[in-house]
Amino acid sequence: MATQQTSKHSGTGTQPDPMLVRPLQIQRIIRDLGDTFSLILQPPDGEADFSFQPGQFNMLYVYGVGEVPISISGDPARREILVHTTREVGTVTRAMRKLKVGDSLGVRGPYGKGWPVDKVENQDVVLLTGGIGLAPLRPMIHYLLTRREKYGRIVLLYGARTPEDILYRKDLEKWRSRFDLEAHLTVDHATGAWRGNVGVVTSLVRRSPFDPQNCIAMVCGPEIMMRFAVMELQKRGVADDRIYISMERNMKCGIGLCGHCQLGPTFVCKDGPVYCYADIKDIFTKREM
Amino acid sequence: MRDLEQTLREHPFLEGLDTEHLKLLVGCASNVVFKSGEFIIREGEEADAFYFIRQGRVLIETHVPQKGPIMIRSREAGEILGWSWLVPPYRWHFDARAVELTRAIALDGKCLREKCEEDHDLGYEVMRRFVAIIAERLEATRLQLLDIYGNSTNK
Amino acid sequence: MTEITLPDKHVVVLERKNFQSLLDALSESGYELLGPTVRDSAIVYERIHAVDEFPVGWVDECEPGKYRLVKDKKKTLFGYTIGSQSWRRFLHPPTNKLWEATRDGNGFKVIQPEPDQIKRALIGVRSCELAALAIHDKVFSQGQYIDNSYQERRRNVFVVAVNCVRPGGTCFCASMKTGPKATSGFDLALTEMCVSNRHYFIVEPGSKAGKKLVDKLPVKQPKESEIKAAQKELNRAAAGMTRTIDSEHIGKLLNEKFDDPHWEAIAERCLACGNCTMVCPTCFCTNMQDSTDLTGQHAQRQRRWDSCFTVDYSYIYGGSIRNSVTSRYRQWMMHKLVHWQEQFGMSGCVGCGRCITWCPVGIDITEEARQLTVTE
Known part of the structure; x- marks a missing residue:
């Protein structure tokens, strides 16, 4: 028997195939850190209108090599370009790093649920992040600053491994010079001339100025850092449903059809990557879930 | 003296401490100031105090030959510096250096140890608070040791 | 357990000797026939053309970690319970090219493959396998994103289901509420009866396409006794399953x-x-x-x-x-x-x-x- 509901779900096959990649051209490359780089992409010809929610990701394909999920890290207001910050950690990202300006990269997306932009109005916003976790949060920071008057205090707590590993230095300097955003940096290890904070980023939570009863906390970083971050936020009295975390799993299709990114009953690619902590607290700390 | 008592009373570290005990603490307290670059604590020396930092920033560090100073942890306004005064043989294990002009209230360790010995209720109150600080340091240190941002495939 | 019954309307009887006419009618309607056959000592679902390719008289003996085919004295076509592999490989192939790309200067061009327009008739789909099809329909074509390649293949499928009259050694469909009788999701459902020198099929249409196909077949109205005998077999199968899962809890x-x-x-x-x-x-x-x-x-x-x-x-x-x-x-x-x-x-x-x-x-x-x- 033929499938039911074909009419409802565009059974004519005319809808764009979500498995197809769109080649985009590298307009500019920024070498952020030793192993981290940002690609600025535009279509080789014609207009671009990249619309995305802060926190969403794209699948990026290096011709013939493979595809990886990378969060979007540009300003959502700048819809003519697509910005991705990537760290070289595997075969695909290594090949991606070798690409030059003018080369093409295949793109599918944007996919997934982003940060809760609809929940932050009139709230203090705490952005707690470590390492390259700043990349998926940068669009959110841009988003907040574009509509600055709608929010209470904005506190950015960022931790890096060493002073040399601090991502988006220029942005951080810019943000730190603003009076309407409080940015605190810390590093895990420092030598030499460093005069700033030393210690894990989670230790910044207890002394940062925000109202735990009227805030939304967005956490992005290595999973273990997020576990400690959640505990610190809870100690400050932040309720579970005010905490959002961005998860990372092995996303292969990006659209919930390949099974790889399952986290308990959820698919990180479509139910995440950003989750409300209250929704996944029962599975968040389960080993090898 | 008034100022000292007032400051200590308002410090979250001493929240809930009764007045009598607070007065005992004030008896061991004094205001101190450190210039930027000045050492507050030197490794191996007698641990004779701990500090309520009121202003500035202090880096706890250790010197590794050929590598220079390695920063372990920073302490800022509102935080407590030092707990070796509590544990025999009362010697500092690391250096602590002010990296900005730093104002603090110093509590004389020997004085406080004696008072805690005389009055175990005070001893319990002090100990209880320091255990929380030590636990926080331990947890943070463990996380630091995990080197969570390390790229395990490349490094 | 609720009593399994066959509907009293629209049900017809097809004699075993006329079974090829069903295959021919499907072929004439443009369907590629996929059905059970024996290969490498196992029942497999493959491209077939004629009734003699069916596993005539073969029965599968299944136990945990064990599988073997044995010859039964009855010359059934569907005496085995299920194929060693499921039908999913026809609609969701083990390897499937999603697209190709060719170099184009610095960049590349993506070429979408031609849609799969093959009409497939799946012959011998068991009730549990219909449930599995319904699950894949849900997964691939009723969610936020549609799997085009599945949808293309699925659209042109004709399902000939077969009700199970013999529970397999490892089956537990009754407790999962997916069998042993096909209740929906088929174009035709057959119940094979092979008793006292008579060999026939009770044929139940489940769709307009199924009814249309029946019209082309040399069928006759069933006797009440034939219906009853089939029902008896189905109920015996349901009761004969030893394994269960408490699917509700x-x-x-x-x-x-x-x-x-x-x-x-x-x-x-x-x-x-x-x-x-x-x-x-x-x-x-x-x-x-x-x-x-x-x-x-x-x-x-x-x-x-x-x-x-x-x-x-x-x-x-x-x-x-x-x-x-x-x-x-x-x-x-x-x-x-x-x-x-x-x-x-x-x-x-x-x-x-x-x-x-x-x-x-x-x-x-x-x-x-x-x-x-x-x-x-």
Whole structure:
């Protein structure tokens, strides 16, 4: 028997195939850190209108090599370009790093649920992040600053491994010079001339100025850092449903059809990557879930 | 003296401490100031105090030959510096250096140890608070040791 | 258990000697015929043309970790219970090219493959397999994203179901409420009767296309006794199943057992070979494989079946999320029986028993589910 509901779900096959990649051209490359780089992409010809929610990701394909999920890290207001910050950690990202300006990269997306932009109005916003976790949060920071008057205090707590590993230095300097955003940096290890904070980023939570009863906390970083971050936020009295975390799993299709990114009953690619902590607290700390 | 008592009373570290005990603490307290670059604590020396930092920033560090100073942890306004005064043989294990002009209230360790010995209720109150600080340091240190941002495939 | 009945209207009888006419009618309507046959000492679903390719008189004996075909004295076409592999490979192929690309200056062009427009008739689909089809319909064509390649193939399928009159050795469809009689999702449903020198099929149309096809066949009205005899066989099959899963409560019960030490005990036997996932009719996990030819001028992406039992399945840079076999077996079983419910509103297990039969060490999902959820 033929499938039911074909009419409802565009059974004519005319809808764009979500498995197809769109080649985009590298307009500019920024070498952020030793192993981290940002690609600025535009279509080789014609207009671009990249619309995305802060926190969403794209699948990026290096011709013939493979595809990886990378969060979007540009300003959502700048819809003519697509910005991705990537760290070289595997075969695909290594090949991606070798690409030059003018080369093409295949793109599918944007996919997934982003940060809760609809929940932050009139709230203090705490952005707690470590390492390259700043990349998926940068669009959110841009988003907040574009509509600055709608929010209470904005506190950015960022931790890096060493002073040399601090991502988006220029942005951080810019943000730190603003009076309407409080940015605190810390590093895990420092030598030499460093005069700033030393210690894990989670230790910044207890002394940062925000109202735990009227805030939304967005956490992005290595999973273990997020576990400690959640505990610190809870100690400050932040309720579970005010905490959002961005998860990372092995996303292969990006659209919930390949099974790889399952986290308990959820698919990180479509139910995440950003989750409300209250929704996944029962599975968040389960080993090898 | 008034100022000292007032400051200590308002410090979250001493929240809930009764007045009598607070007065005992004030008896061991004094205001101190450190210039930027000045050492507050030197490794191996007698641990004779701990500090309520009121202003500035202090880096706890250790010197590794050929590598220079390695920063372990920073302490800022509102935080407590030092707990070796509590544990025999009362010697500092690391250096602590002010990296900005730093104002603090110093509590004389020997004085406080004696008072805690005389009055175990005070001893319990002090100990209880320091255990929380030590636990926080331990947890943070463990996380630091995990080197969570390390790229395990490349490094 | 509720009594299984056949509908009293529209049901017709097709004699065994006229069975080829069904195949011919389907072929004439443009369908490629896929049905059961014997290969490598097993029942497989393959491209077939004529009735003599069917597994005439073959019966499958299934036990945990054991499978063999034996000859029965009756010359049944569907005397076996289920094929060793499910139908899913026809609609969701083990390898499937998603697109090709060619170099174009600095960049590349993506070429979408031609849609698959083959009309396929699946002949001999069991009730549990219909349930599996319905599950894949839900997964691939009723969610936020549609799998075009599945949808294309699925659109042109004609389903000839076969009701089970003999429970297989590892079956538990009755407890999963997916069988043994086909109730929906078919164009035609057959009940094969092979008694006292008579061999015939009760044919039940399940769709307009099914009715239209019946009109082309040399059928006659059934006698009441024939209907009754078929019903008796179906009820006997349902009652004959020894394995069960408490499908109503298993999700909740198992969900509380995430940290149970019994998972370790299963993992001590499990080889993490992934056989269960390859034979399962509902498993849908795939991996992507990108490649180029030697010149680098042409690239393609293939989608391949994958298994949650591999270490690579959950790999993200730095290591795999599910390193232990314990965690991988648990992922598979909890996905089937617990998480599927939340993801798709239905169980991911249809009770076909293939994972039990084809497990090289005979791990039995019904037994493990019982062990995990048994209360003292």
